[in-house]
Amino acid sequence: MAKKMGAPTRYTKELGEKICDAVSTCPYGLDRICEENPEFPTPKCIWEWRIRHKDFGEAYARAKIRQADLLAEECLNIARSCTRENWGQSRLLIDTHKWLASKLLPKQYGDRYVVDTSENSENQQALEEVKQLRARLAEKNKRDY
Numbered sequence: 483m484a485k486k487m488g489a490p491t492r493y494t495k496e497l498g499e500k501i502c503d504a505v506s507t508c509p510y511g512l513d514r515i516c517e518e519n520p521e522f523p524t525p526k527c528i529w530e531w532r533i534r535h536k537d538f539g540e541a542y543a544r545a546k547i548r549q550a551d552l553l554a555e556e557c558l559n560i561a562r563s564c565t566r567e568n569w570g571q572s573r574l575l576i577d578t579h580k581w582l583a584s585k586l587l588p589k590q591y592g593d594r595y596v597v598d599t600s601e602n603s604e605n606q607q608a609l610e611e612v613k614q615l616r617a618r619l620a621e622k623n624k625r626d627y
Contacts, residue, residue: 489523493531497521498538501528506548509556509579550586553579 490497501522504515512525522528532539557576564572583591 489520489527491523491527493535493538495537498531498535498541502538502541502545505542506545507552509549509553546586550583550591553583553586554591557583 500519501515504519504522505512508515510518512528516522516525516528523531528542532542557579560572560575560579580591584593
């Protein structure tokens, strides 16, 4: 993308806050956010600012986390407005929103794999049996030599 005419290329805290606010309050990517906000610099410039300006980088990361919550809410809105005519498009949007939310905030929206490590769990019992078998096998190998 070519540099937008009149768009700033110098970082200011105020502009950084506006960018983070825009990111945290809409479900779109940075390219579209910059297109819809002509006062913003190019996405490439914003990426560079994230690296050069630690405070902005941290604020941007927090904005993306808030965006994950927004994406999850958007899934509900899309599902509620789904009709027979647009169910395919709605499903694609929901799946895309869910995937992105799971990448932005995996602990909250990612797939969860629960491993029960309590004393009474079947996993723990199986683990103990394996340990006992290994110990017996090691003892038998010592006696065979």
